[in-house]
Structures are given as C-alpha cells and as structure tokens.
Amino acid sequence: QKEVEQNSGPLSVPEGAIASLNCTYSDRGSQSFFWYRQYSGKSPELIMSIYSNGDKEDGRFTAQLNKASQYVSLLIRDSQPSDSATYLCAVFGGSNYKLTFGKGTLLTVNP
Amino acid sequence: NAGVTQTPKFQVLKTGQSMTLQCAQDMNHNSMYWYRQDPGMGLRLIYYSASEGTTDKGEVPNGYNVSRLNKREFSLRLESAAPSQTSVYFCASSDRGQVNNEQFFGPGTRLTVL
Numbered sequence: 412q413k414e415v416e417q418n419s420g421p422l423s424v425p426e427g428a429i430a431s432l433n434c435t436y437s438d439r440g441s442q443s444f445f446w447y448r449q450y451s452g453k454s455p456e457l458i459m460s461i462y463s464n465g466d467k468e469d470g471r472f473t474a475q476l477n478k479a480s481q482y483v484s485l486l487i488r489d490s491q492p493s494d495s496a497t498y499l500c501a502v503f504g505g506s507n508y509k510l511t512f513g514k515g516t517l518l519t520v521n522p
Numbered sequence: 523n524a525g526v527t528q529t530p531k532f533q534v535l536k537t538g539q540s541m542t543l544q545c546a547q548d549m550n551h552n553s554m555y556w557y558r559q560d561p562g563m564g565l566r567l568i569y570y571s572a573s574e575g576t577t578d579k580g581e582v583p584n585g586y587n588v589s590r591l592n593k594r595e596f597s598l599r600l601e602s603a604a605p606s607q608t609s610v611y612f613c614a615s616s617d618r619g620q621v622n623n624e625q626f627f628g629p630g631t632r633l634t635v636l
Binding site: 443447453454455456457460499501503504509510512513514515 | 567626629630
C-alpha cells in the first residue's frame, strides 16, 4: 500500500518567517512529487512540482526532494497571512500510475 | 479557459435517491479523475479514466458508477445514495501522456445525504 505521510499540524508561524512543510512516502519507485494548496472550502491548487533530487524554487516557494530518504519538503519564505491554508503533498508513479495524497498540513500565518 | 468545471456546486439528497455529478475540462487532457474528500481521510480516488473510452476503479469505488462521455466530460453517478456518501467530490484532469501527471482540480460538489 502506497502511503504519503504529513504532519497534520496546525503549523503556526509569524508573518515574514519561513514555513517548513514535510512529507514522507513509502514507494521507492515514485517518480513525481507535487504540492497543492487548499484554502478552506476550496479545491486543491497545484503550486509546485518536482521530479529530481535537489531544490526547485518558484518565487517564495522552494520544493526539496531527497529520493534516498523518501522525503519531500516545501519551504515558504516571507510567509504571508494569505499563505494560511492546508498544504497537500502528492506522489505519483511507482507500482501504479495513480496520484496518492497525504492528509495535509494546516498552516496558519499570524500577522 | 475555464479549466475544470463541475455541476452542481451543492446538492442535498435523501437516502436512496440517485444523482449524477457532471465534470468537464477544456484543457484537452487525456485523463480524468473523481475524488472524494472527507475530514481526516484526505483525498481518495473513486474512479479514473486514463483516456477516452476507458474507466478504472480507484480506492473507494463501491456505490458509484462513471461514464467517460467524450474527451471533455466525465460523470459520476450515485445510484442509491447513502449517508456515508456525504462528502465533497472533486473532479480532476491531467495530460497522462506526460509522466509528471500534474492534475488540475475543479471547484467541487458538496453533497449531503440525509
């Protein structure tokens, strides 16, 4: 059974700080890794994709992938109250061609 | 581009009633998916369609049927609704020709079964 694990939170950070969100996955054959942001009452929105080991930066967001440790993270620099949402980690590939989601981490950025 | 659209946005059913949730995408994607999201359970795949003309079961298919009407449209049917099917339902699509399988979600349907 493929599993994707995230701390449920809530993770609370002050405005302007760095928020660090973590995710581990069980299937070593996984190929692609995604972070989705979901505001309360809204649908998941894709914010980052990463496919190879290392860091990928997009604006204030940095995704980090370590396949040897089966670990994916998302860093949000200069956190804003508008970043307050649930962040979902999703993993694709491996034993089947399906996207498996973690249960999400609730992030609260305090003004 | 509207992306992925879903109708209705909200629905209340009585136990035993049937209904169809509609989904359409205008991104020319090959693959489409139906998920349900419940508190504490995360997103769970109900059914998916890898390409036009094919459908496959996901993690929680019992009590549901699907139809891939054409490349754009993928519907989800509840034949006899049960309170356990109270949930938020999301449709998603992706271009399965690419390994990365980035999925894009519709706005969701909030379903309550009494």
